[in-house]
Amino acid sequence: MSAQPAAAQAAATFRLRIALSELEAGDAELFRAALQRLEERLPHHWEWADLARADVAIVDMDSLFGHMAWLKAQGAGKQVITFARNRTHGSELVLGKPLDDATFAAVLEQAAGRIDSSDNARRPPATVRSSAPAIAAKPASVAEFAASPASEPVSVMNLAAAGDVPADSVDVRATTNPAPVEEPEPEPRNVAEMMARRKIDRPLRVGDLVIDPEHDAYYCAEAALKPLKAALGNPCDTLQAVDADDLARSGRNGKAQPLARLRWFAGLVATPGELAHGLDMQSKYKLARWPQTEREFPRHFRIATAMMKQSAVPADIAQASGTPVDDVIDYINASLAAGWLAVERDEPAQAEADAASRGNVLSRLRKPFAR
Numbered sequence: 001m002s003a004q005p006a007a008a009q010a011a012a013t014f015r016l017r018i019a020l021s022e023l024e025a026g027d028a029e030l031f032r033a034a035l036q037r038l039e040e041r042l043p044h045h046w047e048w049a050d051l052a053r054a055d056v057a058i059v060d061m062d063s064l065f066g067h068m069a070w071l072k073a074q075g076a077g078k079q080v081i082t083f084a085r086n087r088t089h090g091s092e093l094v095l096g097k098p099l100d101d102a103t104f105a106a107v108l109e110q111a112a113g114r115i116d117s118s119d120n121a122r123r124p125p126a127t128v129r130s131s132a133p134a135i136a137a138k139p140a141s142v143a144e145f146a147a148s149p150a151s152e153p154v155s156v157m158n159l160a161a162a163g164d165v166p167a168d169s170v171d172v173r174a175t176t177n178p179a180p181v182e183e184p185e186p187e188p189r190n191v192a193e194m195m196a197r198r199k200i201d202r203p204l205r206v207g208d209l210v211i212d213p214e215h216d217a218y219y220c221a222e223a224a225l226k227p228l229k230a231a232l233g234n235p236c237d238t239l240q241a242v243d244a245d246d247l248a249r250s251g252r253n254g255k256a257q258p259l260a261r262l263r264w265f266a267g268l269v270a271t272p273g274e275l276a277h278g279l280d281m282q283s284k285y286k287l288a289r290w291p292q293t294e295r296e297f298p299r300h301f302r303i304a305t306a307m308m309k310q311s312a313v314p315a316d317i318a319q320a321s322g323t324p325v326d327d328v329i330d331y332i333n334a335s336l337a338a339g340w341l342a343v344e345r346d347e348p349a350q351a352e353a354d355a356a357s358r359g360n361v362l363s364r365l366r367k368p369f370a371r
Contacts, residue, residue, distance in 0.1 A: 043123055056108070205241075285341060
């Protein structure tokens with residue numbers, strides 16, 4: 001009997017599947033190139049897949065929906081590798097930025113060790129190239145990698161990273177029910193929208209407001225939030241870098257305030273009356289915990305009370321709280337930026353949909369005999 005062609009052998013090889021979630025196009029290409037370089041050097045076979053079929057999800061925790069994607073992947077029972085700049089997010093599989101081949105390989109093998117079926121994807125020792133990077137080294141621990149812990153919101157947002165899957169790696173079994181392609185994230189229109197997406201990673205100034213993410217603080221002579229709306233409404237290109245001396249003077253001239261407070265306000269004023277990117281009016285929203293309310297916004301207490309009781313669409317929240325729907329939308333955006341928004345979407349599981357379909361067919365078959 002003749003030997004199988006190489007292509008058929010490759011197709012028959014069991015592979016562990018990886019998906020990218022919430023990564024920018026440039027970072028996604030870096031991961032694809034890195035896996036291609038490491039392909040013959042790893043002890044296991046790996047391939048790209050969509051998020052629904054993946055064994056491992058790599059999530060960019062610095063992105064707008066990074067926290068939500070992390071929670072969804074965790075809830076789906078996947079191994080999750082967090083890709084972040086300087087914080088930990090509760091994962092033991094951590095990749096720091098910028099991406100490094102040796103660390104990437106080590107984390108992949110650490111993830112493989114947690115997957116029950118990984119032995120089926122193991123390469124024969126003779127086929128693993130000896131020029132592999134040092135993948136046996138243990139990746140940096142969470143404590144070593146993180147500057148400080150960050151709280152995790154609760155969310156059930158449906159986030160699929162189908163756009164991050166190379167076309168030549170799509171499994172034929174998934175083509176009949178492809179994952180939805182998420183719209184690309186638009187560029188932020190102002191400083192507030194940039195802050196709400198957590199894209200500021202170094203000290204910056206806009207007007208008299210100094211943002212200091214390294215110390216998780218902001219400085220301004222104003223203690224109230226409303227006077228900061230004008231500064232946050234400026235275009236992103238008005239942000240100026242702040243050196244160490246200027247940062248020290250800002251600390252002396254203005255009382256340090258928690259950056260989380262400013263980020264919440266940034267979400268509130270970023271897109272007035274318009275839901276943030278990724279949210280829609282048909283989804284149901286709820287607060288994952290009771291938030292800190294600001295005295296400057298007395299209506300927010302009623303909105304928060306309604307959103308703590310049950311999840312609802314914005315129009316129903318407005319009716320329950322007796323507030324305008326635009327105020328509810330702004331509050332939802334602020335809660336998303338702060339990290340305490342839970343999102344529910346009415347997407348029935350495939351098994352439930354199939355059962356319902358079978359039930360309809362059976363009922364139609366039974367009707368002629370029910371006389």
